[in-house]
Amino acid sequence: MALAELRDVWKTYQMGDTLLHALKAVNFTFEQGEMVALMGPSGAGKSTFLNLVGCLDTPTRGHYILGGRDISTLNDNQLSEIRATQIGFIFQSYNLIPQLNLIENIEIPLYYQGVSERESYERAVALAERVGLGHRLTHVPTELSGGERQRVGIARALASSPLIVLADEPTGNLDTKTGQQILDLLHELNEDGVTMLVVTHDSRIASSAQRVVQLVDGELTAWDASAEPWGTPT
Amino acid sequence: MIGFQIKRTLRAGIKSLWLHRLRSGLTMMGITFGVCSVIAMLAIGTGASQEALAQIEKLGSLNIIIQSVPPPEGQQADEETSRIREYGLTHQDAARIQDTIPGVVMSVPTRRVRQTVTHNAHRMDTDLVGTVPKYREINNITVLRGRFIEAMHLEKRAAVCVLGRNAAETLFPLGGAVGSYILRGEQRFRVVGIVTSFARGELSGKKLIGDPNSEIYIPLTTMNLFYGETTVFGSSGTRTFEKVQLHGLTIQVASLDDVRRVETVITALLKNSHDKEDYQIIVPLHLLVQARRTKRIFSIVLGSIAAISLLVGGIGIMNITLATVMERTREIGIRRAMGAKRRHIIFQFLTETVLLALVGGSLGIVLGILVPYLVEKFAGMKTIVTLWSLLLAFGISAAIGILFGLYPAYRAANMDPIEALRHE
């Protein structure tokens, strides 16, 4: 059975009198353990797609089935619960909470899962070590480099042992070398069995992703590298 | 509340407040001063009125006090020609009241003569008060040494006296008053006791005559014997003399229900027998009722002023929390993306406002106890901090934390997570 499935999903925004279709009749299926790379020009609907898959948003039309449940019928509380237990987010701008230290940032999803303080601390420490930051546990985000911050972000996304990890341009704010290290880390994690959807402009992802898809103007298709100039790194 | 983990939430709240300690401190001050003023105002209000109430209660709520007062100018019929102004209660009045009004259980007359008395080299100008043994009972007199005037003294018209505490200290600075003698001119009075009583002073605008601690009491019969049935006094500079039979008459009735009835009868009786208003009737019970009402109004007014300052403090909390919510929009988005439910966000911000309000409130309670203490010490006003005012203030500050935190917390919880994440 597929891990997640989008069936004829539309996301439409009302802009004054005109309707803006951010996603148009999108069909997509995630298999357990795969890494999917999502590419496409700016404004194509990639973040919208990611937010839908991450249960931060619900489709205007169509169905999204995650772990056998139809997400489009759930209320805010139930969506929150799914985010806490089944989704891990990684952001372009890291989105760490500035007043919390590294460990406390990693612990956030565990807190909302209701994991006990001790267990959550132990898991957070293990994750910090996993992403290579075992020696900086009490540092706050401003004391870390961009690459290190993104590693914290990755550790945090893994904390709740999610079904899917969603990364929205995770290397977008990093230099080429650091970006490559982050991509390598994601690749490693995928090899350990983490299902992943990575939105990126970085075509180097193609080497690690099992599948590369593209969104153009809200329409999802298989990637055609030869046709798209935006597919190359900038 | 599964998933809230109070201890962790509290710790996070404290941490986040501590991070902005100046802002938190300033916000807290609003509540601190509000709570402090609630407690202090109530303490000052309660103290002031309690003092008045206690004084009235000591006068005796079963008593009716009648005093001779000089009649208002103009009511004096032959003012221009007469050399003697005659006014006040008469022995006849006293007898009538005592004998004809049912419900009167005691009536105690007093007469006063201003005199200079001496003991060896010590002298003082004071009132000699002629009265009867029951004076002690009806006026809450406490005997410090010896005894008060007794029936036997009255019968024998004995030349004995009882000194008010201050009088005793003035005339006998070294003690040993009881058994000694004081002199009034040639006349010797043997001291049989020393007494004290509360100060009377002013009472709801009516001046009560005399200071019981500085007076010297002698048997009424003795006074009548030595000074005649009427007191005449005047000074060499003025042409008029004043002539008064009795200066005061204190009446005690059997029960509270009798007070009003007896007062009415006395008023009627005196109106009949006096053609001018040369007396005043003071009913402590009425004053008591009035003072209680004043106390209540006083408390309400002061309490309202304080409540307004608390309200301002609460609005301060709301204001700052709204700003904090705006500032932490992205954090809210992050937490929501990580699985925080709306109620987690509400709880998080509410924890912070309640913490602010409670810490501010506790400081306010400390200040609220301290301020009345200082007022009492340096301004000499009596203050009473009641337990319920502390509980009230604490309850109010907790309520303010919740009430004024609710709206900002609700706003935070209802932000769209995606928008919040995009917020710069």
Ligand SMILES: Nc1ncnc2c1ncn2[C@@H]1O[C@H](COP(=O)(O)OP(=O)(O)O)[C@@H](O)[C@H]1O
């Ligand atoms: N809340 C919204 N209201 C209106 N339009 C939106 C909203 N969110 C996204 N859009 C529009 O939907 C389209 C897709 O946006 P997005 O998914 O952010 O693109 P991408 O991430 O691929 O750059 C854009 O044209 C954007 O302006």
Ligand SMILES: [Mg+2]
């Ligand atoms: Mg985007």
